[in-house]
Amino acid sequence: MNWLSIFSGALASVSNISIIIWLLLITLLTCRLYKIYYDERAIERRKQISLLPSLTKTYLETINCIWQVASLRPLDTLPYFSSVLKSVGPLVYMNTIIRDYVLINDPDDIKILLSSTQHITKGPEYSILEPWLSTGLLTSTDEKWQTRRKLLTNTFHFKILESYIPAFNHHANGLVQSLAKASKNNEIDLHSHVTLCALDIADIREELQGIFGDSDRDATMEDLKSMFTLERVIKETMRLYPSVPSVTRRLNQPIQLKNHSIPAHSIIAFSIYILHRDESMYPNPEVFDPDRFLPEQCNDRHPYGYLPFSAGSRNCIGQKFAMYLMKTVLSTVVRHMKLETLGTQKDIVVSTQLVLKADSLPSLKLTPLFENHKK
Ligand code: HEM
Numbered sequence: 001m002n003w004l005s006i007f008s009g010a011l012a013s014v015s016n017i018s019i020i021i022w023l024l025l026i027t028l029l030t031c032r033l034y035k036i037y038y039d040e041r042a043i044e045r046r047k048q049i050s051l052l053p054s055l056t057k058t059y060l061e062t063i064n065c066i067w068q069v070a071s072l073r074p075l076d077t078l079p080y081f082s083s084v085l086k087s088v089g090p091l092v093y094m095n096t097i098i099r100d101y102v103l104i105n106d107p108d109d110i111k112i113l114l115s116s117t118q119h120i121t122k123g124p125e126y127s128i129l130e131p132w133l134s135t136g137l138l139t140s141t142d143e144k145w146q147t148r149r150k151l152l153t154n155t156f157h158f159k160i161l162e163s164y165i166p167a168f169n170h171h172a173n174g175l176v177q178s179l180a181k182a183s184k185n186n187e188i189d190l191h192s193h194v195t196l197c198a199l200d201i202a203d204i205r206e207e208l209q210g211i212f213g214d215s216d217r218d219a220t221m222e223d224l225k226s227m228f229t230l231e232r233v234i235k236e237t238m239r240l241y242p243s244v245p246s247v248t249r250r251l252n253q254p255i256q257l258k259n260h261s262i263p264a265h266s267i268i269a270f271s272i273y274i275l276h277r278d279e280s281m282y283p284n285p286e287v288f289d290p291d292r293f294l295p296e297q298c299n300d301r302h303p304y305g306y307l308p309f310s311a312g313s314r315n316c317i318g319q320k321f322a323m324y325l326m327k328t329v330l331s332t333v334v335r336h337m338k339l340e341t342l343g344t345q346k347d348i349v350v351s352t353q354l355v356l357k358a359d360s361l362p363s364l365k366l367t368p369l370f371e372n373h374k375k
Contacts, residue, residue, distance in 0.1 A: 044263070045263040045264075045265075048254075048261060048262070048263045049093060049095075049100065049263065051260065052091065052092075052093035052102065052260055052262070053088050053089050053091055053092055053093065054088075054092065054093040054094070054095075055084060055088055055092055055093065055094050056093070056094055056095040056096075062095050062096075062097065065094055065095070065096065066096055066097060068080070069094075069096060073351070074351035074352055074353055074357070075349070075351040075359065077351070077352045078245060078271065078273050078274065078350075078352050081103060081271055081274060082271075082274045082277070084103065085103060085105045085274060090104065090105045090106040090109070091103070091104050091105070091106065091109065091257070091259070091260055099124070099266075099267050100265070100266045100267065101266070101267050101268075101269060102262050102266050102267070102268045102269070103269050103270065103271075104257065104268060104269070104270045105270060105271070105274060105275060105278070106257075106258060107275070107278075107281075107302040107303075107304040107305045108257075108258045108302075108304070109257040109258055109270075110270050110275070110304045110307070111303070111304040111311075112255065112256075112257050112258065113249060113255065113257075113268060113270070114304065114307075114310065114311045114312035114314070114315075115311070115312045116255065116312070117313055118252070118253060119249050119251060119252070119253070119255055119268075120141060120142075120145065120249070120313060120314055121141040121142075121249060121250045121251075121252055122138075122139060122141065122248065122249065122250065122314075123248025123249055123250050123267045123268075123269065124248075124250065124267065125248055125354065126138070126139050126248075126354075127139075128354065129354065136148070137149060137152060137317065145314075149313075149317070152317060153317065156317055156318065156320060156321060158320070161320055161321055161324060162221050164321070164324070164325075165218075165219070165220065165221055165224070165324065165328065166218070168219075168324065168325050168328035168329070169218040169219060169328055169332065171329070172328050172329045172331075172332035172333070173218075173332060175329060175332070175333065176332055176333055176336045176337065179333065179337060179366055180336070180337070180366075180368045182366075183337070183365075183366040183367065183368060204229055204230050204233055204330070204331075204334050205334055205335075206229075207227060207228070207229040207230060208227070208230075208331055208334060208335050211223050211226060211227070212335060216335065216336065216370055219327070219328050219331055219332065221324075223331075224324055224327045224328065224331075227327050227331060229290070230327055230330060230331060231293075231323070231327070232290035232291065232292075232293040232294070233290045233330075234323070234326050234327070234330070235290070235293045235306075235308075236288060236289060236290040236292060236293060237288075238308035239276045239282070239292070239306065239308070240276065240277075240286075240288060241273075241348075241350060241356055241358075242272040242273055242276060242307075242308045242356060243308070243355050243356055244272060244308075244310070244316075244354075244355060244356070245271055245272055245273040245352045245355070245356045246269060246270065246271040246272065246273065246352065247269065247270060247272065247310055248267055248268065248269040249267070249268050249269075250265075250267055251263070251264050251265060251266050251267070251268055252264060252265075255268070272307050272308065272310070273352070273356065275305065275307065276306065276307075276308075278305065281301055281302060281305045281306075286345075288345055309322075335369070336368065336369055336370055337366045337367065337368055337369060338366070338367040338369055339364055339365070339366055340364065340365040340366075340367075341362050341363075341364055341365075342362060342363045342364065342365055343361075343362025343363060344362065345362075347360060347361065347362035348360070348361055348362065
């Protein structure tokens with residue numbers, strides 16, 4: 001071993017140590033700067049949140065709110081949030097420790113949220129769908145969502161939808177046959193078919209008589225387009241009982257609403273079910289009245305005051321498909337059956353999970369009208 005190699009070895013270990021020290025210093029400095037930056041953002045965030053009308057201003061209110069939300073049964077969820085919005089106002093901040101929720105119910109605010117092309121990330125609630133749907137169109141976000149939406153939009157083109165009409169008719173006729181069989185027991189519990197339109201059926205029949213006369217032929221696309229009364233009945237049913245009762249978004253960036261700015265990382269939510277019961281847009285909101293959708297009654301209504309299929313870039317891609325399907329099934333059932341409700345609207349009890357669920361429905365009495373179903 002010569003002096004030169006001892007000297008260069010010592011130099012190398014000194015420089016190794018200094019590199020380690022430098023790395024440590026840089027790491028510590030980065031952590032410190034990040035903490036300052038994070039704290040500042042947290043302070044700014046808390047400042048913004050403190051300006052929002054809140055249900056959880058104090059620790060006690062926060063604990064009370066968490067307790068109440070945790071003990072809600074699916075049946076109580078919508079009435080609870082409806083009462084919160086009524087007591088606090090159309091925008092309410094709720095701190096549930098794990099997440100910050102901002103509930104909105106002003107159509108102007110809902111419009112700002114839904115028409116934005118930036119706030120398209122779904123809230124954490126949708127993750128329960130992922131084991132089933134994976135990150136498909138409904139649950140994905142950003143580029144993945146954009147490419148898929150673009151691809152799938154074409155598959156809902158009018159011409160393609162038209163090719164589904166025979167399948168709709170086939171299944172609607174199948175339903176009529178199974179209902180005709182079941183009607184022999186006199187009463188039918190249509191639990192899985194929310195058919196409030198049955199309450200308005202006498203009206204829906206006149207229109208169909210005009211289109212089909214006494215024929216039991218299948219419906220065509222042209223027929224479906226001319227079912228205006230049935231369309232109003234479906235719209236009013238979806239007003240009172242929207243299949244998707246609430247929508248949430250995770251804010252990756254802050255959003256400026258009409259009167260408030262909401263910081264990033266909040267979860268913003270609105271309830272279609274509650275919005276559709278806003279008395280200023282729907283007087284006597286619990287009353288089932290399809291005429292609310294006559295042009296003269298709805299032309300002046302806020303365009304974001306009726307959202308059964310949501311709106312904006314993440315609206316329901318299947319809405320036309322769904323409308324044609326509902327019209328085919330309902331018109332087929334009504335043309336082939338006399339429907340009588342054996343209860344009232346009060347017998348309809350709904351609860352909310354990710355979709356609206358009918359916990360109880362009035363029973364229906366169905367009487368087949370065509371001879372071939374009477375046998
Ligand atoms: C009455 C029937 C239906 C109602 C009320 C309805 C309602 C909705 C609503 C409110 C949304 C928005 C959800 C959100 O933003 O979180 C939505 C999204 C969606 N709907 Fe529907 N829907 C119906 C039928 C259908 C049908 C028949 C299909 C497919 C054939 C469909 C496919 C979708 C998809 C893929 C999305 C996600 C779109 C996206 O995020 O880009 N829906 N639907």
